[in-house]
Amino acid sequence: MRFTVGRESDERDAGRLRLWPAAIGAEVNLGDRLFRILTAAFAALIVLMLAAMAIQMTRASALSLSRFGFGFLVGTDWDPVRESFGALPFIYGTIASSLLALIIAVPISLAIAIYLSELSAAPVRRSLGFVVELLAAIPSVVFGLWGVFVLAPLLRDRIEPALVPFFGGTANGFDLLAAAIILAIMILPTISSVSRDVMAAVPKSQREGALALGATRWETVRVAVLPSARSGIVGAIILGLGRALGETMAVTMVIGNRGEISLSILDPSYSMAAVIANEYTEATGELHLAALSEITLLLFIVTLALNAAARFLVWRVARLPGEKNRL
Amino acid sequence: MKYAQLLLPFIAVFALGCEKSAPVGEKAATLHLATIASEEPIDLQGAGATFPYPLYSKWIAEFQKVDPRVRINYQSIGSGGGIRQIVERTVDFGASDATMSDEELAKTPGKLLHIPMTLGAVVVTFNLPEVAQLRLSRQLVAAIFLGEIKEWNDPRLAKLNPGARLPAKPLTVVYRSDGSGTTAVFTEYLSSISAAWKERVGAGKSVKFPVGLGAKGNEGVAGQIKTSAATIGYVELAYAKQTALSYAAIENRAGNFIEPELKTITASAASTAGEMPDDLRLSIVDAVGADAYPIAAYSYILVYQNQRDALKGKALARFLWWAVHEGQRFGPSLHYAPLPVEAVSKIERKLRSLSYKGTSLLDDKK
Numbered sequence: 001m002r003f004t005v006g007r008e009s010d011e012r013d014a015g016r017l018r019l020w021p022a023a024i025g026a027e028v029n030l031g032d033r034l035f036r037i038l039t040a041a042f043a044a045l046i047v048l049m050l051a052a053m054a055i056q057m058t059r060a061s062a063l064s065l066s067r068f069g070f071g072f073l074v075g076t077d078w079d080p081v082r083e084s085f086g087a088l089p090f091i092y093g094t095i096a097s098s099l100l101a102l103i104i105a106v107p108i109s110l111a112i113a114i115y116l117s118e119l120s121a122a123p124v125r126r127s128l129g130f131v132v133e134l135l136a137a138i139p140s141v142v143f144g145l146w147g148v149f150v151l152a153p154l155l156r157d158r159i160e161p162a163l164v165p166f167f168g169g170t171a172n173g174f175d176l177l178a179a180a181i182i183l184a185i186m187i188l189p190t191i192s193s194v195s196r197d198v199m200a201a202v203p204k205s206q207r208e209g210a211l212a213l214g215a216t217r218w219e220t221v222r223v224a225v226l227p228s229a230r231s232g233i234v235g236a237i238i239l240g241l242g243r244a245l246g247e248t249m250a251v252t253m254v255i256g257n258r259g260e261i262s263l264s265i266l267d268p269s270y271s272m273a274a275v276i277a278n279e280y281t282e283a284t285g286e287l288h289l290a291a292l293s294e295i296t297l298l299l300f301i302v303t304l305a306l307n308a309a310a311r312f313l314v315w316r317v318a319r320l321p322g323e324k325n326r327l
Numbered sequence: 328m329k330y331a332q333l334l335l336p337f338i339a340v341f342a343l344g345c346e347k348s349a350p351v352g353e354k355a356a357t358l359h360l361a362t363i364a365s366e367e368p369i370d371l372q373g374a375g376a377t378f379p380y381p382l383y384s385k386w387i388a389e390f391q392k393v394d395p396r397v398r399i400n401y402q403s404i405g406s407g408g409g410i411r412q413i414v415e416r417t418v419d420f421g422a423s424d425a426t427m428s429d430e431e432l433a434k435t436p437g438k439l440l441h442i443p444m445t446l447g448a449v450v451v452t453f454n455l456p457e458v459a460q461l462r463l464s465r466q467l468v469a470a471i472f473l474g475e476i477k478e479w480n481d482p483r484l485a486k487l488n489p490g491a492r493l494p495a496k497p498l499t500v501v502y503r504s505d506g507s508g509t510t511a512v513f514t515e516y517l518s519s520i521s522a523a524w525k526e527r528v529g530a531g532k533s534v535k536f537p538v539g540l541g542a543k544g545n546e547g548v549a550g551q552i553k554t555s556a557a558t559i560g561y562v563e564l565a566y567a568k569q570t571a572l573s574y575a576a577i578e579n580r581a582g583n584f585i586e587p588e589l590k591t592i593t594a595s596a597a598s599t600a601g602e603m604p605d606d607l608r609l610s611i612v613d614a615v616g617a618d619a620y621p622i623a624a625y626s627y628i629l630v631y632q633n634q635r636d637a638l639k640g641k642a643l644a645r646f647l648w649w650a651v652h653e654g655q656r657f658g659p660s661l662h663y664a665p666l667p668v669e670a671v672s673k674i675e676r677k678l679r680s681l682s683y684k685g686t687s688l689l690d691d692k693k
Contacts, residue, residue, distance in 0.1 A: 170497075257543070278541075281407055
């Protein structure tokens with residue numbers, strides 16, 4: 001995964017884009033044309049697949065859409081026995097756990113990335129970098145089990161009793177905080193390894209320039225590296241957010257699975273992905289199935305919307321003048 | 328030998344061809360010929376409940392020894408999935424812990440039969456290091472899961488368990504967050520013993536629990552209870568046995584406190600066998616028997632009465648017949664209670680009604 005960094009590469013890309021159609025027009029080669037059509041078809045497949053999924057999910061949730069309408073989004077009652085369905089607790093749980101995970105993971109990830117790309121010696125960089133990437137390869141159910149048997153008891157007995165006076169709620173160990181911590185650990189390798197790659201791609205001359213002007217190590221990172229890597233770092237955070245929003249298994253194992261909205265991070269919560277995974281296999285009522293399908297549709301929309309918002313942010317950030325040292 | 332093998336498919340085709348035009352009286356004989364002629368393996372597909380999966384796997388392996396031609400593939404995708412697949416006819420049999428409602432049965436493409444295969448029980452399991460045995464009355468079980476009992480040293484609990492050192496700790500309820508037959512049986516039981524539960528919560532595979540934490544799967548509930556003191560929840564008996572969790576003795580309708588054991592579960596089914604309706608759909612929670620454990624249920628296999636394939640239908644009928652007779656002896660070692668004889672006679676009648684084009688699929692001698 002590479003993100004475009006700095007002016008140089010931007011210009012190179014633009015140049016290539018200009019040359020490409022001309023080259024095709026010049027030589028009328030059947031193979032080239034076929035190749036172009038084929039790759040275009042595969043690219044179109046992505047769009048078609050997204051559309052097909054959206055249509056299918058809308059169809060499957062038709063009953064729920066017509067029965068509850070907009071009320072589904074703001075309803076807080078989820079009672080399969082009485083066929084009363086509202087999705088707000090799940091929407092809240094998904095967004096709250098993911099954002100909380102970002103709050104925990106982003107500073108740590110950036111610190112790891114800065115250390116790996118700017119401050120560490122080469123052997124440390126290689127071995128530690130490898131370990132960080134290894135963390136990304138662990139299946140989520142392993143994190144979930146670790147959450148049930150290690151993290152939750154630790155939170156319940158040692159950490160949460162101290163937090164209850166500040167946040168309210170109860171020290172259960174299975175709550176929004178546990179889910180956010182698990183998610184933070186899971187997205188940490190994604191954000192830190194992508195950010196490290198992006199920082200490593202910043203031209204050496206920029207750092208040398210800053211150092212030549214008498215900047216300290218920290219000032220060099222702040223002035224010369226971070227601004228250039230800005231859009232790439234935001235991209236890395238988006239990738240992490242994407243994983244957090246869709247994570248199912250590890251979250252459902254520690255979040256407490258209670259469809260209630262509580263402002264305390266020490267109360268159990270529920271996420272959209274978790275309720276789908278929990279209830280879909282055994283649901284037989286048509287309205288129940290339709291309501292679960294609508295949750296799927298909502299998860300799809302929320303994920304797309306948050307990703308689009310984040311991409312917009314990248315675009316805005318990338319257009320800001322680089323001289324202002326803002327991240 | 329070689330030539331005979333080459334000819335076999337033709338004989339089979341010929342036999343099946345005859346069968347189409349044969350008069351009704353000869354049909355059974357032709358069917359028999361087709362069965363003998365075919366050396367091809369017969370593949371049966373099944374899907375559904377996870378609860379009886381260990382037992383069904385055992386049966387499938389054992390039945391292979393009885394009839395090596397029959398190959399059965401069972402996917403434990405959950406009762407809901409099993410019902411959906413048998414209704415869509417993508418499998419030869421479905422399996423469900425809960426019975427289908429009249430409304431659901433009205434939508435099936437053919438007459439679907441419920442065949443009780445085995446018995447399961449749900450136990451109330453708890454983690455109190457100081458307490459080895461716990462007795463719960465009918466009112467108390469409901470009160471705990473309704474959230475009315477907040478502390479373990481509640482006087483109502485203490486009165487029933489005079490010897491037990493109940494701690495002054497908050498009581499945490501753990502329930503199944505995923506839709507499950509276990510939850511269906513447990514909530515059906517709570518609905519039948521408590522009017523308040525029936526009105527406020529009701530029964531189903533997924534319900535809105537008034538209090539507590541949700542854990543995914545029997546293993547999730549067992550895991551949370553095992554790692555947290557002062558918790559209480561419900562799991563299948565087999566699961567509690569395997570993970571060595573403590574479970575409570577529950578007061579039954581007759582007023583006796585009964586431990587969940589294979590014989591008390593079978594007693595539940597035996598004491599209610601007389602009430603079993605013609606379609607075999609029967610809830611046995613809160614059974615009348617003096618030594619009946621009150622949270623028990625049948626686990627069902629769902630099959631179409633009219634089979635569309637003679638060979639598969641016959642193999643399926645024979646497998647089911649074998650399972651409710653010889654197969655029952657494999658249950659106890661896996662913590663499944665055997666069906667009571669009173670129920671088996673009713674099931675036999677039902678299995679005889681399995682047919683292909685109007686002819687029973689089971690030989691008369693059975």
